[in-house]
Amino acid sequence: DAKTTQPPSMDCAEGRAANLPCNHSTISGNEYVYWYRQIHSQGPQYIIHGLKNNETNEMASLIITEDRKSSTLILPHATLRDTAVYYCIVRVVGGSEKLVFGKGTKLTVNP
Amino acid sequence: NAGVTQTPKFQVLKTGQSMTLQCAQDMNHEYMSWYRQDPGMGLRLIHYSVGAGITDQGEVPNGYNVSRSTTEDFPLRLLSAAPSQTSVYFCASRNPGRDGYTFGSGTRLTVV
Numbered sequence: 001d002a003k004t005t006q007p008p009s010m011d012c013a014e015g016r017a018a019n020l021p022c023n024h025s026t027i028s029g030n031e032y033v034y035w036y037r038q039i040h041s042q043g044p045q046y047i048i049h050g051l052k053n054n055e056t057n058e059m060a061s062l063i064i065t066e067d068r069k070s071s072t073l074i075l076p077h078a079t080l081r082d083t084a085v086y087y088c089i090v091r092v093v094g095g096s097e098k099l100v101f102g103k104g105t106k107l108t109v110n111p
Numbered sequence: 112n113a114g115v116t117q118t119p120k121f122q123v124l125k126t127g128q129s130m131t132l133q134c135a136q137d138m139n140h141e142y143m144s145w146y147r148q149d150p151g152m153g154l155r156l157i158h159y160s161v162g163a164g165i166t167d168q169g170e171v172p173n174g175y176n177v178s179r180s181t182t183e184d185f186p187l188r189l190l191s192a193a194p195s196q197t198s199v200y201f202c203a204s205r206n207p208g209r210d211g212y213t214f215g216s217g218t219r220l221t222v223v
Contacts, residue, residue, distance in 0.1 A: 034211055043115075043201050044154065046211030087153065093209050097144060097161065098169055101153035 004088045009106040012082075018075040020105050022088030025069040030092050033064060035073045037084040038104070044087065047073065078109045113137050115215035117202050123221045124192040132187040132218050134202030142205050143185040144169070144212070145177065147198040154201065160185055161207075192222045 005023040012018040024033065034049040048055055048062045050071070055062045061074040075082055087104040118133045136143065144159040146169075156169030160179040174196060176188040185204075189196060199219050203212040 032209060036211070041217075043203075043214030043216050044212070046213065049209060049211060094207075097142060097159040097167075098156055099144075099154075099212075100170075101146075101155070103151075103153050 003100075004090060004102055006086070006088055006102065006105045008103065009108070011108050011110060012075075012078045014080060014109050014111050015077055018078040018082065018107055018109065020073040020075075020086050020088075020107060021070065022073070023070045024088070024090050027068050027090050028092070030095075031090045032093055033062065033068075033071050034089045034091060034099075035060070035062065036087045036089065036101075037082075038087070039081075039084040044101075047086075078107075080109050080111065083107060083109045115202055115204055115213050117200075117215035117218050119218060120216070121219045123223060124189070125223060126192060126194060128192050130189050130192065132189075132200055132202075132220070134185045134187065134215060135183050136185075136202075136204040136213070137183065138204060138206075138213065139182060140204035140206050140213070141182065142207060142212075143179065144203045145175070145185070145187045146201045146203065147171065147196075148201065148217075149198050157187065157200075189220075194222045196220065197222045 035047040036044040038044045050062045064071045085104040115136045145157040146154040148154045155171050158177040160166045199217050202215045205212045
């Protein structure tokens with residue numbers, strides 16, 4: 001699976017949009033982009049995934065560049081409860097279950 | 112649905128002791144996995160299963176055994192605990208295809 005690169009930390013003001021970037025320049029055509037988050041001491045939580053089209057659900061939006069080498073997770077109206085470590089992962093659907101979680105981005109939402 | 116249930120939530124072991132971390136899911140998910148998380152690090156895959164009777168090694172399998180006799184349960188066995196196995200352990204499950212994983216709340220293990 002392709003490797004991902006994320007900034008170690010980001011800050012966001014409460015109520016504003018949080019835009020979390022992820023670089024996956026070696027992504028292959030059949031690899032999906034997945035986002036998870038981990039709130040302190042809890043198990044990771046699945047957020048969203050996509051292949052090449054932008055995706056939106058009740059939690060977030062995922063914007064994938066046309067060349068698929070990077071993506072951005074958008075939390076449209078961040079709250080204090082969104083403070084967490086966010087992980088970007090790429091994997092082949094139907095391929096290995098060996099998900100590789102990097103160190104992620106620590107998002108701090110400030111009042 | 113309870114989701115993914117892990118027991119115990121906390122455990123202290125002495126070096127050399129053995130124990131089993133339990134994981135059960137009630138979502139009829141075919142795939143289950145065990146991860147460990149150490150301070151300042153991301154999650155690392157220990158073992159995984161794509162169905163009853165089928166298991167495979169992940170990134171850090173040494174010192175751990177698994178079995179999958181039912182769809183619901185995926186226990187993780189520590190054969191002879193070592194201080195290096197002090198960690199937080201997470202179990203996860205999902206269905207085949209594009210779905211993401213559902214994680215349990217974790218077991219905090221300390222080996223002294």
